[in-house]
Amino acid sequence: MSLATEVLEGNRRALSRLISAVENHSPDGAAALAELYPHTGRAHLVGITGSPGTGKSSLVNQITLALRSRGKTVGIVAVDPTSPFSGGAILGDRIRMRDLSGDPGVFIRSMATRGSLGGLARATADVVKVLDGAGFDTILIETVGAGQSEVDIASHAHTVLVVEAPGMGDDVQAIKAGILEIADILVVNKSDDPRAQNTIRTLRAMLDLNASGQGQKKVSHHGQLVDVVMPPDASPEQDDLRWDVPIQATDALSGEGIDDVIEALDRHRTHLQDNGGLKRRLRKQVITEIDALLSEALLARLLERVDRSHLDALVERVVSRELVPQAVVEMLIDGS
Ligand SMILES: Nc1nc2c(ncn2[C@@H]2O[C@H](COP(=O)(O)OP(=O)(O)O)[C@@H](O)[C@H]2O)c(=O)[nH]1
Ligand SMILES: [Mg+2]
Numbered sequence: 001m002s003l004a005t006e007v008l009e010g011n012r013r014a015l016s017r018l019i020s021a022v023e024n025h026s027p028d029g030a031a032a033l034a035e036l037y038p039h040t041g042r043a044h045l046v047g048i049t050g051s052p053g054t055g056k057s058s059l060v061n062q063i064t065l066a067l068r069s070r071g072k073t074v075g076i077v078a079v080d081p082t083s084p085f086s087g088g089a090i091l092g093d094r095i096r097m098r099d100l101s102g103d104p105g106v107f108i109r110s111m112a113t114r115g116s117l118g119g120l121a122r123a124t125a126d127v128v129k130v131l132d133g134a135g136f137d138t139i140l141i142e143t144v145g146a147g148q149s150e151v152d153i154a155s156h157a158h159t160v161l162v163v164e165a166p167g168m169g170d171d172v173q174a175i176k177a178g179i180l181e182i183a184d185i186l187v188v189n190k191s192d193d194p195r196a197q198n199t200i201r202t203l204r205a206m207l208d209l210n211a212s213g214q215g216q217k218k219v220s221h222h223g224q225l226v227d228v229v230m231p232p233d234a235s236p237e238q239d240d241l242r243w244d245v246p247i248q249a250t251d252a253l254s255g256e257g258i259d260d261v262i263e264a265l266d267r268h269r270t271h272l273q274d275n276g277g278l279k280r281r282l283r284k285q286v287i288t289e290i291d292a293l294l295s296e297a298l299l300a301r302l303l304e305r306v307d308r309s310h311l312d313a314l315v316e317r318v319v320s321r322e323l324v325p326q327a328v329v330e331m332l333i334d335g336s
Helices: 003-008 012-023 027-039 056-069 088-100 117-133 170-177 196-211 224-229 258-274 277-304 308-319 325-334
Strands: 044-050 074-079 106-111 138-144 159-164 185-188 247-249
Touching (some): 003 012, 003 117, 012 027, 012 106, 012 117, 044 258, 056 088, 056 138, 056 258, 074 117, 106 117, 117 138, 117 277, 159 258, 185 196, 258 277
Parallel strands (some): 044 138, 074 106, 159 185, 185 247
């Protein structure tokens, strides 16, 4: 029986093995992913982002418990590329998620910190696909909102939840990271803190300001290829025009406000379904993925047929100011 079949039959050990294979870019992983691909597309993919310490992991814990009590299964992918010690932050997350361990309806995966950010983003997207194919109803993707486009979770989530907490210099930070623009739902966590009301007011004012500049949401360009591949009728921003970003206050320790978050998640998904937004997001995501894979494959193919010494000679001619880099690129593409 293939690994993918075992996963489809609900084998947990097979799921862990498959995820490791995918993370390691092994040929087995790629084959299994291809086999699972037709089974993907059913899960609600929810990105949860925000500065460290705002309470994302605690919220993931509470949201998962709430979804479980509604009979939904939950896959959790925790990504923390800012953690310099692989395992450090992950261990913390594990401990906080102890309420969930032993529940067969929950699967938790922490993404190890290694390789480039781009590599991490791709591995994360693949792991999400595996969990989706494995049949989890909701997949929560926790990432640190540090503003890198490489970990742009908006590109592989349907609904993005941005978490803020009072007293973290939130107002300035949010603008700087451009993180408000990617929010479908804003959560002000630590509502037990008396400063929370002030944070909510500040965010409300910022959202209103944003709304006056409509249509600026979810913008992420992927170079020329997008223009070429994107059908003319598929305006990627269309789906977000009529969605008013709600601000939800939560206390992730007591669980207060979590029901409203669940309700907002459902409402956003219904909103996307009703106006074709899910399809549009998927198309955008596929374009991004093909774009990245194509660049990589074409570069590899080109470098395969370029002689190392020829390349070195061209580099030398640029160093000596005889050629500009662009000329070298053209020569390499033309095979001259
Ligand atoms: N007072 C209070 N503390 C919270 C709340 N949510 C999380 N915390 C605490 O904030 C710290 C950071 O939480 P964590 O979930 O690890 O944040 P993350 O870094 O965003 O994942 C922990 O000590 C939590 O116990 C909350 O709603 N109220
Ligand atoms: Mg965390």
